[in-house]
Amino acid sequence: MTTFMTSRRQFMQSAASAAVMSTLPSLALGITANDGSEPRPVAGTDLRWLDGAVPARFEGATLGVPWPRGTLRAPTKGPLQMRLTGAGNGARAVQSWPLAYWPDGSLKWTAHAVAAGNSAEAWRLELGASAAPAVGGVAVKQTSALITVTVGPTVWRIPTSGEHLIASATRSGRAIVQDVKLLALRQDGPQPDETGTVTRQRYTSRVDQVTVEQTGPVRATLKLDGMHQGQGRNWLPFSVRLYFYAGAESVRMVHTFIFDGDAKQDFIAGLAVTAKVPMSDPAHDRHIRYAGEGVGVWGEAVRPVTGLRRDPGDAYRAAQVAGQALPPLAGMAKTVQDGLQWIPQWNDFSLTQLSADGFTLRKRTVAGQAWIDVNGGTASKGLAYVGGAAGGVALGLRDFWQRATTRLDVRNAAGEVADITAWLYSPSAPALDMRPYRATNGMNTHEQQIAGLNIIYEDYEEGWDSATGVARTSELQLWALSATPSHDVFSHMAEQVANPARLVLAPERIHQCAVFGDWDVVDTGTQGRRLLEEKLSAQLDQYLREVKQHRWYGFWNYGDVMHAYDNDRHMWRYDIGGYAWDNSELSTDLWLWYSYLRTGRADLFRMAEAMTRHTGEVDVYHLGPFKGFGTRHGVQHWSDSSKQPRVSNAAYRRIYYFLTADERAGDLMRELLDSDANLHKVDISRKLAPNAARAAPDGMINASFGTVWGSLIAAWLAEWERTGNSRWRDKIVNGMQTIGGLKRGWFASAAPYDPKTGKFGGAGDYFQFSNLNGVFGVVEMNSELLALVDVPAYRKTWLAYCRAYNAPKEDLVALLGRDPGGRGMTNTNSRMTAYAAYHERDRALALRTWREFFGDDFAKNAARDAPRHIDGTATLRPLDEQPNISTNGSAQWGLAAIQNMALVGGSLDEAARAAGLLR
Incomplete structure (x- = not known):
C-alpha cells in the first residue's frame, strides 16, 4: 500500500519503485493509454493522512x-451507503453523498464526511452501511426563527435572521458561548500621518438568510448570508458556512466577504469574528491560553497564584498551571489566603501577529490602564482560549501568521461575561488601503496606454484598476469546551487550526479512475523519467522556498506567487507593472494541483489550497461591472485593466473542489456559469489591432477559442458533472460543433460567439496562431471533454491543430498555404504534439514531441539557471536564488512535462539519448 513520504529523498526513492498504473497498448510506439474509455477496476479505497x-x-x-x-x-x-473501517480501530461513522457523475449516469465522484475522534493510521472505504456515530450523531431541528444543531452534549442555536451567527452553545444545559457575530471597522481615510485625522465606524453582521445544506447524521452544514450593518449603511456582503461534525466539540467556520465600497473613502480598519463567554469561576480558576511557536503554549490565570512572594503550596500552583480548579482554599497557606484580594486580576489579553516574522503578547488589568508586555515570538498558530473549570471557548484562525497582521483578543476575563475575538485583519495595523497604487501618469489616450504597456507590461486604464468586487475567504474553528484544556491538548487543537488533518487517497487510486485528463503517477524507473521528475521536484521546491524567502504573505497576498524575476536586484519584479503578482498567469494553479495529484505531497497540497483560496477570491470580481472576470497579473491583484475569464477560470478551482467537496470552491464555479453574458461589457481585445475579418455581428462577441471559450467551459463541465443537467453539456457541445464547423476550425483561433447558445458563427475562413490560446487550461479541458463527449468534427480539428502547431514551417505551408506566424513557446506546446501522437498512434510524432520539449538548449539553460546562494550586502536577507526564474515558464514547462510523460513517456529515453541528455 502506498504511504506518504516525509522528505523529498524518501519520496523519490519510493517513486522509483512504484508500479506504472496504465497499460501499454502500443508498446512499440512507447505511448501510454490514458483516455478512460473503459472502466478500470479499483484495487481498494484506502485512505491515508495527508501529513x-x-x-x-x-x-x-x-x-x-x-x-x-x-x-x-x-x-x-x-x-449513498458507505462504511469506513480503520486498522485496529474499528469502524468510524461516515456520511456519503454523490458529488459528480459520468455521462452514463454512474458516479464519478462521491463525498464523505468522517466523524471526529481518535484515529487509526489507515482507513478503508467500501460499500455498506456506515457505523453509527460513537457519541450520538448530528441532529438538526428547524423553526422559522431558529435552527438547533445538537452534537453529543452540545446544543448550538443559530437564528435565521438578526445580528448573531450563533446565538448560543450549551453543554449539558450550561451556557458556554453566546452572541457569535461579525465585526468590521471602517475608516474614512488612510492613516493619520497622511491626513491628520481619521474617524472609525463599527459595523456588525446582519444575517438575511440561512440555508440548511446538510442535516447529519455525521455532518451538518449551514450557510448564512448577509451584510455588515451600522451607521445607517449596509455594506461588505458576507457568506459564512458553519460545519458541525459528529464527535467534535467545535464548529468550523468558512467566512467570505466581498469588498463593495469606494476605495478612496472606505478603508477597512478591522474584520473579526467575536463571541461572548459567560464566566462563573472565581478569578484564580479562570484561564487564558494562546498558541505560540511550534507546539508552544502560553497559559496563565486571570488571578495568578504562582510566583508570589508567599507560596500557596505545591497543589495550588500545580492545579493552576494545569488549568484545573484550585483545591479548597482552606488548605492554602494563610498568608496567601488573606492576600488574594491584593493580587491583580488581569482582565484583557492580546496576541498580535505583526508580520509573518513576529508576534507580541500583552495584557492589562483593566481598560484605561497601561498594557504590559508578556512575551513574543515568530509564528503563532492562531488559537486563543478563555474560560475556567466550568468550561470555556477556544477560537482559532487558520493561516494566522501567513495573513498577518492578525490578532486574537480576550477582553473582560475578570467580569461576568468575557469577549473572545479573532481579527482576520487587525486594527493594530494600518487600515487596508485598496486605492490604486499609481496615478494616471499621462496615460490618457489609447496610444499612451499602449506605450506604457510596452515598457512596464501593465495594461492601464483609469478606473479599471478598481478593487470593488474582490473577495477573501478565511477559515476559523470555534470550540465550546467543558473545562480548560491542558497545554498538551491545547497544542493539539492549535495544530488542527493551522494544519487541519485530512484524509486523502494515494495518487495511484485517483489515477485509476481516469479523472482530470492526461497525467500519471511519479515514476523514476527510467533515466529519462528520473531526469524530468527531479527537475519537476526541484522547481516545485524552489517555489515553496520563494514564498518564505520573499515573504509572499499578508491579508490580500497570501496564496499568490510572483510572475517574473529581476536578477540584478535579486528580487521578483514586485513593482514593475505586469511582472508582479502572477494571478494564475499561464495556469500556475493547474501546475500545483497536477503536481499534487502525481505525488501526494502535503506541502504541495497546502500551497495549491492557499492559491485556490486566493486566486478564486482576490483575483476575481464577484460583483460590479467586471463580475465573473479576473484581473491579469499586476502590481496589485486588481491593478491591471485587462479583465478576463482566463483568470476566473473554473479549471483552477475544480480539482480542489472534487478532492475536498469544499462548498465555497463550488460556489465560485457556479458564479461563473453565465459570465459569458457579460463579455460584451469588457472588450478583451481592445488593446489589439482591429481585425475586420473577425468583427462580430450584434448580439455576438469575438471570442478566442483558448483564452475565452476554453476558460468558460470548465464551469459548465463542472456543473454538468455535479448535477447531470444536460443544459451545460449542450452548451459545451454547441461550441465544439460550431468550432468544428468553421472552415479553418481551430486554426481560426477566434470567431464571433453567441453567449445565449454557446455557438460560434461566421465562416471561419481565416487562420491565426496565438501562443496564449493553449496555456490557460484549454489543453487540459480538451483532454477531458474528448473522453466524455463525441463530437467528431471538433476532435478532427483539435487533433489537426495539435499536430500542426509545432510542425516544421514547410508542413504548415503545405497545410494552410502560408505560415501565419504567431507560434511560440515550442517546448510548452509540445504537449499538443504529444496529444496528437498518442491519439493517432504516431511514433514519429511522439519522438518529435520530445525534440520540441527539449529544444536546442535544455542542458544549457539548466546550467545557466542553476540555483545559487546570495548573501552579504547584495540582498536584504540571504537567499537561494534561481536566476531567470519565470512563473510562466515554470508552470507551463511543468504541465508539459507531466502531460508528455503521461502520453508518450515510453519514447522519452530514446529521445533524451538522441538529444545528448542521457548516456
Whole structure:
C-alpha cells in the first residue's frame, strides 16, 4: 500500500519503485493509454493522512473520492451507503453523498464526511452501511426563527435572521458561548500621518438568510448570508458556512466577504469574528491560553497564584498551571489566603501577529490602564482560549501568521461575561488601503496606454484598476469546551487550526479512475523519467522556498506567487507593472494541483489550497461591472485593466473542489456559469489591432477559442458533472460543433460567439496562431471533454491543430498555404504534439514531441539557471536564488512535462539519448 513520504529523498526513492498504473497498448510506439474509455477496476479505497502521521486530534473532515466510469451508481432510493473501517480501530461513522457523475449516469465522484475522534493510521472505504456515530450523531431541528444543531452534549442555536451567527452553545444545559457575530471597522481615510485625522465606524453582521445544506447524521452544514450593518449603511456582503461534525466539540467556520465600497473613502480598519463567554469561576480558576511557536503554549490565570512572594503550596500552583480548579482554599497557606484580594486580576489579553516574522503578547488589568508586555515570538498558530473549570471557548484562525497582521483578543476575563475575538485583519495595523497604487501618469489616450504597456507590461486604464468586487475567504474553528484544556491538548487543537488533518487517497487510486485528463503517477524507473521528475521536484521546491524567502504573505497576498524575476536586484519584479503578482498567469494553479495529484505531497497540497483560496477570491470580481472576470497579473491583484475569464477560470478551482467537496470552491464555479453574458461589457481585445475579418455581428462577441471559450467551459463541465443537467453539456457541445464547423476550425483561433447558445458563427475562413490560446487550461479541458463527449468534427480539428502547431514551417505551408506566424513557446506546446501522437498512434510524432520539449538548449539553460546562494550586502536577507526564474515558464514547462510523460513517456529515453541528455 502506498504511504506518504516525509522528505523529498524518501519520496523519490519510493517513486522509483512504484508500479506504472496504465497499460501499454502500443508498446512499440512507447505511448501510454490514458483516455478512460473503459472502466478500470479499483484495487481498494484506502485512505491515508495527508501529513503521513496520525493526528493527535481530529475534528472531522470531508474528502472526495473518484470512481472509474461505469463501476458505481447512486441508489435509486435513500442515501449513498458507505462504511469506513480503520486498522485496529474499528469502524468510524461516515456520511456519503454523490458529488459528480459520468455521462452514463454512474458516479464519478462521491463525498464523505468522517466523524471526529481518535484515529487509526489507515482507513478503508467500501460499500455498506456506515457505523453509527460513537457519541450520538448530528441532529438538526428547524423553526422559522431558529435552527438547533445538537452534537453529543452540545446544543448550538443559530437564528435565521438578526445580528448573531450563533446565538448560543450549551453543554449539558450550561451556557458556554453566546452572541457569535461579525465585526468590521471602517475608516474614512488612510492613516493619520497622511491626513491628520481619521474617524472609525463599527459595523456588525446582519444575517438575511440561512440555508440548511446538510442535516447529519455525521455532518451538518449551514450557510448564512448577509451584510455588515451600522451607521445607517449596509455594506461588505458576507457568506459564512458553519460545519458541525459528529464527535467534535467545535464548529468550523468558512467566512467570505466581498469588498463593495469606494476605495478612496472606505478603508477597512478591522474584520473579526467575536463571541461572548459567560464566566462563573472565581478569578484564580479562570484561564487564558494562546498558541505560540511550534507546539508552544502560553497559559496563565486571570488571578495568578504562582510566583508570589508567599507560596500557596505545591497543589495550588500545580492545579493552576494545569488549568484545573484550585483545591479548597482552606488548605492554602494563610498568608496567601488573606492576600488574594491584593493580587491583580488581569482582565484583557492580546496576541498580535505583526508580520509573518513576529508576534507580541500583552495584557492589562483593566481598560484605561497601561498594557504590559508578556512575551513574543515568530509564528503563532492562531488559537486563543478563555474560560475556567466550568468550561470555556477556544477560537482559532487558520493561516494566522501567513495573513498577518492578525490578532486574537480576550477582553473582560475578570467580569461576568468575557469577549473572545479573532481579527482576520487587525486594527493594530494600518487600515487596508485598496486605492490604486499609481496615478494616471499621462496615460490618457489609447496610444499612451499602449506605450506604457510596452515598457512596464501593465495594461492601464483609469478606473479599471478598481478593487470593488474582490473577495477573501478565511477559515476559523470555534470550540465550546467543558473545562480548560491542558497545554498538551491545547497544542493539539492549535495544530488542527493551522494544519487541519485530512484524509486523502494515494495518487495511484485517483489515477485509476481516469479523472482530470492526461497525467500519471511519479515514476523514476527510467533515466529519462528520473531526469524530468527531479527537475519537476526541484522547481516545485524552489517555489515553496520563494514564498518564505520573499515573504509572499499578508491579508490580500497570501496564496499568490510572483510572475517574473529581476536578477540584478535579486528580487521578483514586485513593482514593475505586469511582472508582479502572477494571478494564475499561464495556469500556475493547474501546475500545483497536477503536481499534487502525481505525488501526494502535503506541502504541495497546502500551497495549491492557499492559491485556490486566493486566486478564486482576490483575483476575481464577484460583483460590479467586471463580475465573473479576473484581473491579469499586476502590481496589485486588481491593478491591471485587462479583465478576463482566463483568470476566473473554473479549471483552477475544480480539482480542489472534487478532492475536498469544499462548498465555497463550488460556489465560485457556479458564479461563473453565465459570465459569458457579460463579455460584451469588457472588450478583451481592445488593446489589439482591429481585425475586420473577425468583427462580430450584434448580439455576438469575438471570442478566442483558448483564452475565452476554453476558460468558460470548465464551469459548465463542472456543473454538468455535479448535477447531470444536460443544459451545460449542450452548451459545451454547441461550441465544439460550431468550432468544428468553421472552415479553418481551430486554426481560426477566434470567431464571433453567441453567449445565449454557446455557438460560434461566421465562416471561419481565416487562420491565426496565438501562443496564449493553449496555456490557460484549454489543453487540459480538451483532454477531458474528448473522453466524455463525441463530437467528431471538433476532435478532427483539435487533433489537426495539435499536430500542426509545432510542425516544421514547410508542413504548415503545405497545410494552410502560408505560415501565419504567431507560434511560440515550442517546448510548452509540445504537449499538443504529444496529444496528437498518442491519439493517432504516431511514433514519429511522439519522438518529435520530445525534440520540441527539449529544444536546442535544455542542458544549457539548466546550467545557466542553476540555483545559487546570495548573501552579504547584495540582498536584504540571504537567499537561494534561481536566476531567470519565470512563473510562466515554470508552470507551463511543468504541465508539459507531466502531460508528455503521461502520453508518450515510453519514447522519452530514446529521445533524451538522441538529444545528448542521457548516456
